Amino acid sequence: MPCPYVTKKLTFNLTMPHSLVLNIIPKSPIPPQFLTGRHLHALFLTLVSAVDSDLGDYLHNQTNDKAFTLSPWQIAGQKRFEHGIYSLEWEQTKPIPSGTNCWWRISLLDDRLFGQLTKLWLNLNPQHPWHLGPADLLITRILGTPQPTQPWANFATYDTLYEMASETERQIAFNFTTPATFRQGESDMALPTREAVFHSLIHRWNKYSGIEFSPDLVEQVFPSFFNIRTAVVSNYKSKLIGCIGQISYRILGNADPLTIKQINALADFALYAGVGRKTPMGMGMVRRVYPSQKNGQQLGQNYE
Numbered sequence: 001m002p003c004p005y006v007t008k009k010l011t012f013n014l015t016m017p018h019s020l021v022l023n024i025i026p027k028s029p030i031p032p033q034f035l036t037g038r039h040l041h042a043l044f045l046t047l048v049s050a051v052d053s054d055l056g057d058y059l060h061n062q063t064n065d066k067a068f069t070l071s072p073w074q075i076a077g078q079k080r081f082e083h084g085i086y087s088l089e090w091e092q093t094k095p096i097p098s099g100t101n102c103w104w105r106i107s108l109l110d111d112r113l114f115g116q117l118t119k120l121w122l123n124l125n126p127q128h129p130w131h132l133g134p135a136d137l138l139i140t141r142i143l144g145t146p147q148p149t150q151p152w153a154n155f156a157t158y159d160t161l162y163e164m165a166s167e168t169e170r171q172i173a174f175n176f177t178t179p180a181t182f183r184q185g186e187s188d189m190a191l192p193t194r195e196a197v198f199h200s201l202i203h204r205w206n207k208y209s210g211i212e213f214s215p216d217l218v219e220q221v222f223p224s225f226f227n228i229r230t231a232v233v234s235n236y237k238s239k240l241i242g243c244i245g246q247i248s249y250r251i252l253g254n255a256d257p258l259t260i261k262q263i264n265a266l267a268d269f270a271l272y273a274g275v276g277r278k279t280p281m282g283m284g285m286v287r288r289v290y291p292s293q294k295n296g297q298q299l300g301q302n303y304e
Contacts, residue, residue, distance in 0.1 A: 233278075
């Protein structure tokens with residue numbers, strides 16, 4: 001059936017992506033087998049269906065190009081540091097005790113989804129339990145603006161992302177904070193090539209922003225630094241190999257200011273869109289970082 005939520009091309013675009021962080025406290029222990037991407041995907045659809053069952057059914061039946069992404073389940077203050085790389089926890093291997101302060105990120109690429117869910121945000125009852133497997137959960141707060149200790153919460157119109165993007169900054173640095181994997185033909189590829197990363201961003205930007213970018217932008221981008229490693233995600237039907245870590249790209253050659261601006265807009269958009277496959281199940285969470293930021297600040301490690 002036709003989708004009423006598809007973004008139309010607009011001359012003046014007020015649509016926006018949202019990155020929302022839910023603060024959650026379980027009332028009973030959460031077994032780790034219920035913290036997989038599949039179960040968190042189901043929890044999101046439950047939240048949607050609670051206020052709009054038709055929208056919940058539509059999102060459930062989508063097979064690709066979903067208009068949302070989800071993070072893995074996070075414990076407040078939890079840090080993962082391996083081989084010089086900070087990342088989020090993408091697989092919980094132990095039960096989450098009751099009373100633990102947790103957080104979970106939901107990004108919405110089409111703000112009409114946000115509008116449809118306004119009733120949920122405005123009428124949130126912190127005493128109303130939601131269910132994840134056998135556990136009852138209390139959503140105590142929803143953050144939608146940047147916080148000193150929670151950089152994953154944010155929003156901006158697509159026009160603002162575009163207008164605020166630099167026309168001169170040629171260095172693009174990313175932190176891959178959960179494993180990212182990319183489709184290549186019939187197989188998956190863990191290597192974050194410029195084509196894999198930026199074509200993923202361009203595809204989602206063009207679908208939801210109303211501002212068309214050419215795929216040829218990637219021809220100006222070249223990798224300049226990387227500190228990445230592979231990581232296995234095993235909570236799917238088959239194991240997936242992705243990459244985590246830090247990678248920088250540089251815009252080289254005689255790139256004009258418009259091209260530089262568009263590439264920078266895509267880099268800023270990565271916070272909301274993620275990259276690669278399985279972003280609605282916790283993979284491919286990416287944040288842009290700047291050279292002036294220290295490593296710990298890049299990832300905002302003191303999360304709420």
